[in-house]
Amino acid sequence: MKCNIGRAEQIVRIVIGFAVVLLGLYYKNWWGIIGIVPIITGLIRYCPISDVLGISTCDVKNKSGR
Numbered sequence: 001m002k003c004n005i006g007r008a009e010q011i012v013r014i015v016i017g018f019a020v021v022l023l024g025l026y027y028k029n030w031w032g033i034i035g036i037v038p039i040i041t042g043l044i045r046y047c048p049i050s051d052v053l054g055i056s057t058c059d060v061k062n063k064s065g066r
Contacts, residue, residue: 001046006057013042 005013017039024032041047050056 001044002051003045003058004050004056005041005045005047006059009057010042010045013038017042 017035017037020035020038021032022035024030024035045058
């Protein structure tokens with residue numbers, strides 16, 4: 001998989017993901033599970049939806065995903 005998530009977007013996705021999970025735990029609601037999606041996409045730096053839409057915030061020198 002090629003990188004299509006830049007460093008700033010990666011941090012934002014992980015923070016938002018953790019916030020959604022924590023809100024789900026706080027309100028004892030299963031919808032908090034949805035927060036796992038941005039956490040995973042932030043950690044692997046690849047989003048299939050962005051790939052389909054042709055969106056990439058990853059800088060050119062870092063396209064290999066490392």
